[in-house]
Amino acid sequence: MLYHYSAIGFETNLPHDSRVVPYTQWLNKCNAFGSVPFAVLEELFTSLPIPEDLRRILVDIYSGNRMDFAVGKESVSIFPTAGVRQGYAFSATIFNMASEPFVKAGKSCCALCSAVLC
Structure with a gap:
């Protein structure tokens, strides 16, 4: 928020x-932050030249996630498959790195089409 x-x-x-x-x-x-698939994030983390300990932490943050909600007297489990976690220091950086290919593709399209927004 x-x-x-x-x-x-x-x-x-x-x-x-x-x-x-x-x-x-x-x-x-x-909902840009919520739109990045975990598979894309995992691919990003494995491609970065970062220390292995940091890579494991980042991959762990986005692996095997489960959210439990109380609905009346029942419990409902949701297993998210997309979204950049917000509220910690890496959120914006991770989102920016994951969206870089999309932004590059958009810019190249805009250059070809002479679009107003680019």
Whole structure:
């Protein structure tokens, strides 16, 4: 939730002619942090030149997740398969690294199409 408030505050302080605003608003509306599949994150973590201990920690954060919810007297288990965890120091960095191929593809398309937002 803090991410969304920060992004909204950031957007309102940008000049009106900025091309960043529509893109940031689109990411917020599409729940960008929640859209990254765990498989993509795992592939990202294994490809990074980082210490093995850090790699294990990051992979563990996104492996075998389960959320239990109380529904009346029953318990319902949900096993998420996507989403960048928020609230810790690596959240934004992990999201940015995972979305880099998407952003590059969008920029190359925009360059070819001469799109206004790029």
